Amino acid sequence: MNRFLADIFLFIIALGGYPFLFVPLMVVLVFRFDRHYESLVVAIVVDVLYGAPLWPGGGMVYLFGTVAAAAFVVAQILKKRLRYYSKHAI
């Protein structure tokens, strides 16, 4: 239930266009919950929705999606190595 509510909150602030809230929350949720694929989906949605070419002649950059995927990968690596996650399986 907590995960569901957190996902809805993440979704609303992401689509509302508040990256100063969305990016930290996304990183926290990736570390807090196991296999939090929703963060990746929401980040890609933000890129598709608001994304624009960032240099002349095209240049579509998936900024939030790439950051979310990097955070997800780092979280997966750290979760295997940190003792906290082996004790508190979420």
Place this chain on the structure above:
Amino acid sequence: MIYLRRDNRERSERRPLYIGIVIFTVLLLFSVFSIKPPAPSRSLVYFIGRPVWALQRFMSSVTGDAFTVLRTKSALVRENKELRGEVQELESAMLDVDRIRSDLKKYERMLGRNSPAAFVAANVLAKPSTMPYDTFILDVGEEGGIAVGDTIVVGNDTAVGKIIDVRGSISKAQLLSSAGVTTPVLVGEKALSFDAHGYGGGNIVITVPRDLALAVGEAVYIGTNPRMFLGEVDVVSVSPSDAMKLVGIRLPVNIFEISQVKILHSQPVGDTLFSKEPDRL
């Protein structure tokens, strides 16, 4: 058997890591090769976004009203007086504007120029003010005759952006101040031609030769037909070691407060959408 079971479990634990790496690589490749997301996915996210933007507008209107209730009567009276003064000033300025506009039309007719403006009004559904992307989501799309490349105008002739994506009843505009956007502009009375570079967050800068004299307040236009106003020369930054100087442009509108825009068609379309007189055969 125990050995095999342990192996399967490890593989299952590693799966999210592999999925994350694959998604990261795919997004990186998509960014490097500038691959746009497929059209159905764009339609889907616009559809998903609508209720969130409606909720956002509702919340901002509710919170705005709540703060108005908390204000004192004397503050409201003071603000009312100030606004009345501003209205009087604007009314007198409008008299000049109407006269200048009719003069301009007269001169255009004398010069044989016919530049019918084909506008469509649009509401701004979302303006991510703190996003690195300077984009607007507008509530008019293909159904309203909008096409990629149409200009976004505020007021009479102030250009603020261009349409970059169009769906059925929704469209996305990129602002001229967006990072990486380069716009050819004409500066001052002599209409000197330069490129204006967007830096995001409503900032536009022109790089000009150091010796070129530009006064603060000189008008900057976009060299389109009809000519569009972009802003005024605001800040000039000169470094003693550089041969060029940076000129900041002040936009006449605050892009974060824009709620309605006009879309100027590159190609006039339809006959109910714009103020152009129908062509006579």
